[in-house]
Amino acid sequence: MSDVRTESGAPTRAPADPPQHEPPLQAGRRPTAGDMARRFLTLREGSIVVVTVLAAIYFAVQNDRFFTQANFENLLPYFAPFAILAAGEVLLMVAGEIDLSIGSVYLFAPFMFYEFNQAGIPLIPCLILALLCCAVVGIINGVFTEIIGVSSFITTLGMLLGLGGLTLIISHAQPVAMPGAEVTSKTVNVTHVVNGQTVTLPEKVNEIGTFARIFGGGIYSELIWALVIVVAVQVLLTLTRWGMYTIAVGGNKHGAAEAGINVRVTVIRNFIVCSVFAGFVGVLEAVRASSVTPDTAGASETMFRAVSAAVIGGTLLAGGEGTAVGALFGALFLGILRDGLTLEGVNADYLDFILGVAILFAMVVNVYVGRVRKGSGRG
């Protein structure tokens, strides 16, 4: 806790004396604890990590049911799917574009999965085919944006509506049971000892298949997928050519082209990845719920939450900067707020209002810390 206090104290000092804090050559000066704290806080994802930890501490103090395994499991679906969606969105936002259609792709993929399965195709090939359909959506988004020159906001807004509509047509606006997620129950005889007497009673045990356990049905399935994907995107962004070109295109499109980077390929492949992630989350969520309803309004809200998670996490809408780890924490922050406020018994009518205020607050902190970060380098 004392750490947190020194960290939050640091930025107020920083703007006044950045030149002394960071001389051009830092050789020979051992960084003090304050320096380290400041450096952490001015990391792109530093502020959201601190805000998330503070939110968790607040709810833990307020409510002793917050830090329990049961609540952690409750929290997972509030954030893991959004972390994956946000990671894809980060990739695209760093390239200076945005994808609003992920909401509909998220809805579209499980229905395609269902349709392929109805045609008699096994589960894994169904998943691959459904994700290929999502990749095609990504290619269409990319071609409209990069080659025809429609802004990505408009392209993907059209795709959001159009694909949502297509999903309604395919599904006849009816919910379907997700193949592979069937719950099989069997009756087992369990022996209890009651008051010294052994009693054997039949009990129902529910089971799900291996496919479902891996792809969304298992308690930690989505969390593991989220962590794997976030780490993969973070590595892609920071340690590979793909990421470097993505930053270059988002930061200075004209300059990137002059340097010889193929801007179209760079942007279109990020559209594809973003779409495929969205489709994948759609299937995970459908398997978790074991059924899927063509709810286009809900799909849009999912998209907005994913975009908020990315932005709160420290990714710029303008492009050139972003972090998947930040997006994970952004999603976690939103999840903790939702879960914590629900635990507190906050009236559902107030929930979105408080969430909205919290998002604005988190963004103000981000903007402020961002300014400190940019300023700290001068000298």
Place this chain on the structure above:
Amino acid sequence: MADDRVIQPDAARASDDVLRVEHVAKRFGPVTALRDINLHLRKGEVLGLLGDNGAGKSTLMKIISGFQKPDEGRIVVKGEETELRSVDHARSLGVDCVYQDLALINELSVYHNMFLKREKLLRPLPLLANRAMKREARAALDQIGVNVPRLDVPVARLSGGQRQAIAVARTVNSDADIILLDEPLAAMGAKEGAMILDLVARLRAEGRVSIIMIAHNYVHVLQSCDRVNLIQDGEITFDRPTAETSVEELNEIVVEEYRRARMAANGSEGRG
């Protein structure tokens, strides 16, 4: 333009040309940027390209570096006529350009910028070999004499002169042997400018690379270049070795052009 200074392309032909631009024209919609450009560059030569703003210098650089395609004319690189398909293609032929806007990515670190499109990888992994790139970037900058304290900061934090130096170092440090410098002294202070001029002088002495340099300062051009071309209104109107011309002559040509343009403008106003 019935001027006695107009250069006939065949008259200037030389066997050791590494680059020839013949009858190149480029239009952007109704605007004609290049009318009929004929230019050649000998091996090891430093060619100064002068011209007013809007005369077409930068467009010409972009065509030679493969960034834009000409509407007409042909380009011969090292004896072979080539249709430059892309920046990458031009670079594979040894042609590289330091653009006027530098083509630096503010968000990327100094060494990532220096190795943009020439990244080193940790083979067989597809990961960036950051340490090796940082080391080589440092060596390259030291060789030029650029003082950049830290290479892992975004280039956004550097001064205009440092940014310019990094853009020049990036190109000089590549495999290119035909180097185009589009106003390399633009954002430079006197000291940094001198550093770039020193670098050009060194490259000129070595004779390995051939350079086309756009500059506004006649003194710099006369001092650094072997030959000077003047581009006016989309055509090369003057081509002479620097030894055979002077600041006064260059000034006179430009002032004369200005007067002519003024008179033409007044004339059209009078008619309107």
